[in-house]
Amino acid sequence: MSASAPHLHPDRLFPAAEPARAIARELYQVVRDLPLICPHGHTDPAWFSRNExxxxxxxxxxxxxxxxxxxxxxxxxxxxxxxxxxxxxxxxxxxxxxxxxxxxxxxxxxxxxxxxxxxxxxxxxxxxxxxxxxxxxxxxxxxxxxxxxxxxLLPRAMLDKAQVEVIATTEFALDDLPHHQAMAGQGLIGRVRTTYRPDDVTDPSRPAIAENLQKFGELTGEDTTSWDGLINAHRRRREYFRRFGAVATDHGVPTAMTADLSAPEKQALLDKVLAGRHDAADAELFRAQMLTEMALLSVEDGMVMQIHAGSRRNTDPLLFAERGPDKGADIPGPTDYVGGLSALLSRCGNEPNLRLIMFVLDETTYARELAPMAGYWSSLMIGPPWWFHDSPQGIRRYLDQVVETAGFYNLAGFNDDTRALLSIPARHDVWRREVCGFLAHWVAEHRLSKSGAADIARHLSYQAAKDAYRIG
Incomplete structure (x- = not known):
């Protein structure tokens, strides 16, 4: 037996000897017709309840x-x-x-x-x-x-044509969910689910925050002028949303800052917000504490927590005044995840029931922060490329930056995050093609077997999202 060091495949890591394009086509045939799992999005629930x-x-x-x-x-x-x-x-x-x-x-x-x-x-x-x-x-x-x-081509038929197995809409805490109530009577809950997004009662930068907190108390029968009552109101509301299929919460925040204040500090902060005496720093601290509170509630009830951080929203005040939010004037900003999430993870990051999915607009953090964090914390997963980076090039950059540190199985698969119904199958198709292209290069370089790559492609195209969002 030779005393020399053992060798890997002779072509490993050298330029592809086998055409990666042919391998990608072969892998794509494995995933192209899989059902779509759409666990986060912003389609209008009225489309599905009315089916007009x-x-x-x-x-x-x-x-x-x-x-x-x-x-x-x-x-x-x-x-x-x-x-x-x-x-x-x-x-x-x-x-x-x-x-x-x-x-x-x-x-x-x-x-x-x-x-x-x-x-x-x-x-x-x-x-x-x-x-x-x-x-x-x-x-x-x-x-x-x-x-x-x-x-x-009616909305429900479009879901059938696209093979959408599960689709989630997103509603605010004060929403009565009338369309989901209607769908419950139509047997659609489970396929069409809501998602709990409490920004209307957790973000003091909103001009109606005091009024919203009062309505929140009236809606839940809780005293939302006390911190404990406010958290109980969220607890009740999350339970209500789960009646209509919710498996996740969603939090749109300008930064990933979290906090872990004492009980007197929390009450003093709430008193400021209710009195309208808070400034921008108070609003940031309130959002930060509420993220930690939402994580603690997720430990209780098992709802998956999504944090969409890093968007400076509604940067055109004229457009916002004329048309409202979500009309295109949102711009990404730099985000600190290691420092920002420190308080939350220190408090409950090791809890086995916590599942936190991070959606990132600051791409510089993928390799530097998010991939190492997901590669350590069992409670943290990396969401798919989002918003400005939900694109062929964005998907390539994402996979290239996260996989070698976080692996494939700390990724949350794909969701389309869209308000445009017909873009759903298109977006999933782009994801599947790019995943297959990425894996094909690794197969061609003999870093993965074809069968192993096919398993990963199936996982990232379908099962990963079901697992990440705990969809049975």
């Missing part, structure tokens, strides 16, 4: 999609002309006029994921393989408008 046709193509592709709106806005196109509703009820363009304007400017989306999703949707749902433009605007509008009346 969309009013027109613009209502399907344009007005609900802030990815699309922000690009058009960047070129000076007015939201009135795009048919985006105003808070004051003022007139805006009708659907066909807005569509013409959208089509005339569709060239602006070259190179963006929005174009990938829209082109995919045109072909997948309507059989349209023409490029949207000023010249094709009327023809494409008429084809889509005529087809929207067909039973197979």
């Amino acid at each position: 046709r969309f009013s027109d193509p613009a209502a399907l592709f344009l007005t609900p999609d802030h990815y699309v709106l922000r690009m058009l806005r960047s070129r000076g196109i007015d939201y009135d002309a795009l048919g985006v509703p105003r808070r004051d009820g003022g007139p805006v363009a009708d659907g066909r006029s807005a569509w013409r304007l959208f089509a005339a400017n569709y060239h602006l989306f070259a190179g963006t994921p929005s174009k990938t999703w829209i082109d995919h949707s045109f072909l997948w749902a309507f059989g349209i393989d023409k490029e949207l433009s000023a010249e094709t605007a009327e023809e494409i509008y008429d084809v889509i408008d005529a087809r929207l009346a067909d039973p197979d």
